[in-house]
Structures are given as structure tokens and as C-alpha cells.
Amino acid sequence: MSDNVEALYQEIILDHYKHPRGAGLLDHASGESFQVNPTCGDEVTVGVRLDDDDHLHVGYEGQGCSISQASASVMTELLEDATLDRVADAERAFHELMHSKGAGQPNEDALGDGIAFAGVSKYPARIKCALLPWVALQDARLRAGIEIDKPTTPDA
Amino acid sequence: MMSTALDVSRLRKDFPILERTVRGGRALVYLDSAATSQKPYAVLDAERAYYETSNAAVHRGAHQLAEEATDAYESARAAIAGFVGARAEDIVFTKNATESLNLAAYAFSNATAKAAQGGVVDPRLVLTPESSVVVTEMEHHANLIPWQELCAKTGAQLRWIGLTEDGRLDMDQLSVIDDTTAAVSIVHQSNILGTINPVRSIMDRAREVGALGIVDACQSIPHMRVNVEDLGADLLTWSGHKMLGPTGIGLLWGRSDVLNSLPPFLTGGSMIETVTMEGSTFAPAPQRFEAGVPMVAQAVGLEAAVRYLDGVGIEAIEQHEHELTAHALATLTQMPGVRVIGPESTVDRGSAISFVVDGLHPHDVGQVLDDRGVAVRVGHHCAWPTCRRYGVPATTRLSTYLYNDLDDIDAAAAGVRAAQEFFGVV
Numbered sequence: 079m080s081d082n083v084e085a086l087y088q089e090i091i092l093d094h095y096k097h098p099r100g101a102g103l104l105d106h107a108s109g110e111s112f113q114v115n116p117t118c119g120d121e122v123t124v125g126v127r128l129d130d131d132d133h134l135h136v137g138y139e140g141q142g143c144s145i146s147q148a149s150a151s152v153m154t155e156l157l158e159d160a161t162l163d164r165v166a167d168a169e170r171a172f173h174e175l176m177h178s179k180g181a182g183q184p185n186e187d188a189l190g191d192g193i194a195f196a197g198v199s200k201y202p203a204r205i206k207c208a209l210l211p212w213v214a215l216q217d218a219r220l221r222a223g224i225e226i227d228k229p230t231t232p233d234a
Numbered sequence: 235m236m237s238t239a240l241d242v243s244r245l246r247k248d249f250p251i252l253e254r255t256v257r258g259g260r261a262l263v264y265l266d267s268a269a270t271s272q273k274p275y276a277v278l279d280a281e282r283a284y285y286e287t288s289n290a291a292v293h294r295g296a297h298q299l300a301e302e303a304t305d306a307y308e309s310a311r312a313a314i315a316g317f318v319g320a321r322a323e324d325i326v327f328t329k330n331a332t333e334s335l336n337l338a339a340y341a342f343s344n345a346t347a348k349a350a351q352g353g354v355v356d357p358r359l360v361l362t363p364e365s366s367v368v369v370t371e372m373e374h375h376a377n378l379i380p381w382q383e384l385c386a387k388t389g390a391q392l393r394w395i396g397l398t399e400d401g402r403l404d405m406d407q408l409s410v411i412d413d414t415t416a417a418v419s420i421v422h423q424s425n426i427l428g429t430i431n432p433v434r435s436i437m438d439r440a441r442e443v444g445a446l447g448i449v450d451a452c453q454s455i456p457h458m459r460v461n462v463e464d465l466g467a468d469l470l471t472w473s474g475h476k477m478l479g480p481t482g483i484g485l486l487w488g489r490s491d492v493l494n495s496l497p498p499f500l501t502g503g504s505m506i507e508t509v510t511m512e513g514s515t516f517a518p519a520p521q522r523f524e525a526g527v528p529m530v531a532q533a534v535g536l537e538a539a540v541r542y543l544d545g546v547g548i549e550a551i552e553q554h555e556h557e558l559t560a561h562a563l564a565t566l567t568q569m570p571g572v573r574v575i576g577p578e579s580t581v582d583r584g585s586a587i588s589f590v591v592d593g594l595h596p597h598d599v600g601q602v603l604d605d606r607g608v609a610v611r612v613g614h615h616c617a618w619p620t621c622r623r624y625g626v627p628a629t630t631r632l633s634t635y636l637y638n639d640l641d642d643i644d645a646a647a648a649g650v651r652a653a654q655e656f657f658g659v660v
Binding site: 079080082083086087092096117118119120121141142143144145201204207 | 257258595596597598601602605612613614618621627628652656657658
């Protein structure tokens with residue numbers, strides 16, 4: 079396997095793919111979004127709600143390639159019970175990372191295990207896979223009327 | 235390892251792109267010809283020569299270049315017609331096969347709309363909510379969505395012939411073609427399953443009930459001898475770029491009486507007979523379907539492609555690909571965790587082979603193959619309903635052409651094994 083593909087399939091990504099965290103839809107989501115990557119059929123549904131302390135709760139289900147499903151797992155683990163500031167930072171940092179063409183310096187504070195996706199940005203066909211759950215999150219959040227102070231670019 | 239029908243190592247020298255490397259120095263193993271084929275020097279040279287010596291707008295202008303360009307364009311039409319046993323005047327150039335199929339579907343909706351305004355049209359083209367249109371469950375989206383849209387516009391019912399577990403048409407369902415049926419549009423060779431369908435008997439059934447028969451031959455004409463008369467169709471569509479020709483050119487063949495009864499699809503310059511401010515009459519086929527300045531260089535390139543294919547021999551290509559298909563099927567069906575989606579035998583089967591790997595998404599299989607220089611297609615191959623029918627979200631597909639050899643199949647199989655090991659699923 080080449081270094082680039084080794085970098086694409088980080089151990090963290092393979093681990094999340096084989097052992098997804100937080101899989102399953104929320105019982106009482108206030109917003110839900112189904113997203114599909116029409117070129118390959120990857121699917122993910124993300125649901126969100128806010129608790130009384132304005133912390134986000136996230137659930138998801140989906141099927142697809144290792145990158146899309148690991149991305150959903152990493153995102154859910156990262157943002158479960160997160161403050162909206164933290165959600166905003168993570169959304170922005172992940173979009174920036176995906177558009178870095180492999181030259182990005184991932185922001186570990188904002189992204190946690192999400193930094194493992196840095197290698198994805200070298201493969202244009204896979205960026206959509208990694209972004210799929212993040213696009214669903216953003217859409218679910220907007221459907222739920224959950225605004226964040228630092229909007230991300232709607233570029234996916 | 236070489237197959238016996240073709241001298242592949244010699245042929246490969248005609249295709250410059252096969253010399254290049256990918257992904258950091260890996261030799262290119264191109265197994266995606268069902269998506270698009272690579273081009274020999276003969277095609278590239280012909281397009282360049284046309285632009286260097288004869289470029290002009292065809293069918294207009296009185297100068298020498300316009301004459302030469304028109305000759306080049308029309309001689310290309312004749313050569314391409316000859317390749318499929320057709321008359322030149324029954325061949326229409328389109329942008330691609332998708333446009334050819336839309337041209338057919340829009341003929342029905344345009345005729346239906348004109349009839350509603352009292353216009354005189356071929357009654358076979360007029361749809362009502364009592365009409366039906368029949369496709370199959372293995373159509374490329376290009377031969378499904380135009381008919382879905384036609385039905386949505388006219389109220390006609392869309393029906394389809396379902397599939398068997400082993401990837402064939404369920405011929406017991408042929409009765410969906412009945413007296414209500416206005417159009418039967420089916421694929422000759424499936425781009426996802428590789429199945430070669432019994433087109434003749436389905437077209438005969440269409441004829442019996444008075445329906446127009448349309449065949450999508452995109453995957454068959456590049457790989458096997460097809461004579462338009464033998465299929466029993468009224469209209470036949472295919473593309474240039476899958477048969478060594480350039481992109482930007484598709485084909486529509488039609489029976490002369492049928493072609494001339496279809497209302498035009500795209501209108502404008504070059505397709506008219508007379509024009510007044512109040513209305514226009516249209517030129518006979520093929521001009522009536524070729525509005526605007528057409529794709530002359532692509533036609534010239536496609537003529538070079540069919541001459542190249544004739545030089546190699548389409549029968550030899552078919553025999554060669556049969557050997558590749560047999561080897562690929564034998565290899566894949568013996569691999570643990572690999573399942574072929576489509577016929578597992580070489581009977582009535584082309585060289586596009588879809589498969590799934592237990593525990594691995596096709597995107598990940600394709601990524602590992604790509605890393606080894608092996609180019610395959612992953613996804614639903616624009617045949618999403620077919621994927622659903624077999625309960626898979628997507629497949630990995632390898633597809634061959636005259637420039638592939640048995641070693642290419644082995645390289646793909648080795649890549650699948652490497653992916654299984656890397657992801658720990660064997």
C-alpha cells in the first residue's frame with residue numbers, strides 16, 4: 079500500500095469503521111437530515127436536538143464506504159453533548175481540512191479523532207464521502223432551528 | 235499470459251495513454267472501458283488532420299473548405315453506418331447516447347402535445363393515461379429516466395420486465411408488453427450486469443402489439459458484431475466514445491419510415507425545409523435531428539475508430555474478450571468473500587463484470603485497486619434500481635476491451651485480495 083493510501087486509511091478511521099461509536103438515531107430529534115452521495119450510494123441520516131443546557135445531542139445511521147461511515151462515527155463521538163461553540167469550531171475546521179488538498183494542519187482541539195481525515199483531502203472523489211455526515215449535521219441543525227454563531231461555508 | 239485471439243502487446247502500442255503511469259509510477263491497468271474506451275493514434279490523428287486541413291461549418295457555405303468538411307462529415311456517416319449494416323441516411327449524429335434516447339422519448343411527448351393542439355402526427359406516438367411504456371429493471375438511467383419523465387408528462391404507465399437471481403431478464407414477464415404499450419425500450423447488453431438480452435424476441439413482441447421498439451446498444455456495438463436489421467428494432471442508440479471514438483458524439487439509427495415520422499427534438503438551423511414567421515417545415519432525417527453546427531471532428535474521429543476496429547476485426551475482439559471474461563469469472567467466483575452480481579457463465583454475456591466483496595464497500599475496493607494502478611468503476615453505474623434489485627448499494631465493476639490481457643484481470647484480482655487483507659476481512 080502506498081504512503082498516500084496508508085495516510086488515507088488511518089488506524090483511527092479503520093477502527094471507527096469497524097467499531098462505530100454512537101450509531102443509532104435519536105428518539106426525539108428536533109431536526110433530521112438524510113444525505114446521499116449519488117455517485118456511489120453512500121447514505122447517512124443525522125438527527126440532532128438541544129438539551130436544556132444548550133448542549134447538542136447527535137444520532138446517526140447509514141451505510142456506505144469506510145470513509146463516510148467512520149466520518150459519521152467520529153463526528154458523533156466528537157459532538158455528542160457538545161456546546162454550540164464547539165460544534166461551530168468543529169464544522170468549520172472539518173470543512174477547511176477537506177478543502178486543504180492534503181496541505182492542511184488539522185486543528186486537533188476542534189476535531190479530535192477528526193484529524194485522521196487529513197489524508198482524505200488528497201483524493202477529490204473521497205472528500206464527498208467524508209463530508210457527507212457533516213452536511214447532514216448542518217442540515218439537521220438548520221431544520222431544528224439551531225443556529226450557531228460562526229456559520230460554515232455551505233460548500234458541500 | 236496472452237489470450238489467443240489478438241496480439242495485445244502490439245495493439246497496445248496504438249494507444250498512447252496506456253504508456254503512462256499513475257499513482258507514483260504504477261503501470262496503468264485500464265479496466266473501465268464500459269465507462270469510456272481509450273483512443274488509438276488513428277483517431278487522434280484523424281481529428282487533428284481534419285482541423286489542420288478541412289475545418290469548416292458543414293452543409294453551408296460555398297467555399298472549398300466547406301465542401302471538404304461536408305464530405306468528411308457525410309463520409310463518416312457512411313462508414314459508421316456500414317459498421318452496423320445500416321444505410322447512411324438512417325444514421326443520426328447526436329451529442330451522446332443519452333441524447334439519442336431523449337430524442338426518442340421526446341418524440342412521444344412532442345407528438346402528444348402537438349396532437350392535443352390538433353396537429354397531424356403519427357398516432358403511434360400519441361400517449362394517453364391508458365398507454366404504457368416498457369423498459370427493464372437493468373436499464374442505465376439514460377434509458378429509464380427519459381421514459382419516467384415521458385410518463386409523468388402524459389399520464390402513461392411505466393412498466394418493466396424484472397430480473398432473475400442470476401442476472402437475466404425474467405422472460406415470464408414479457409406479458410407486460412400488451413395492446414396498451416406504445417414503446418418498448420431495452421438495453422442490449424447491461425452495463426452493470428454484463429447480460430446480453432434476447433433483444434430480437436422482445437422487439438418481435440413489441441411489433442406484435444404495435445409498439446415502437448428501441449434498443450440501447452451502447453455496450454454491445456463496441457464489442458460484438460451488431461447488424462441493425464437483425465435486432466428487429468425501430469430505433470437503436472449507442473455512443474462513439476465507448477468504441478474508441480471521441481467524446482461528444484452519439485448515434486441514433488432508425489427505420490427510415492419511423493425516423494421521418496418522429497417530430498424533431500432540438501430545433502434551429504440546418505434542420506429546416508422552409509421557415510416563415512408563422513411556422514416551419516422540417517428536413518427529412520437525418521438532418522431534421524441535427525440542428526446547429528454538428529460535431530464534425532468527432533464524426534471524423536469516429537470514422538477512424540470504426541476503420542481501426544474493422545482492421546483488427548470485431549469478431550476477433552469478441553473472441554478475445556470472451557477469453558478475458560471467462561478468465562475473470564473463473565477467478566472472481568473462486569475468491570473467498572467475492573460475489574459476482576450478474577451471470578456467472580459466459581453464455582450471452584459481455585465483459586463488464588460487477589462484483590461485491592464481503593465486508594468491503596466498493597469505494598474502498600476501488601481505492602486499493604487505484605493505488606496499484608488498476609482503474610475500475612465503483613458505484614451504482616447509473617443503474618441504481620438494478621443495485622437495489624440485488625440488495626447491494628453499489629458494486630465494483632471491471633470491464634475490458636481489445637487492449638486488455640489476462641494479466642490485467644490477474645492484477646485486479648490481486649488488488650481485491652490486497653484490499654481484503656488490508657481491511658482484515660479474510
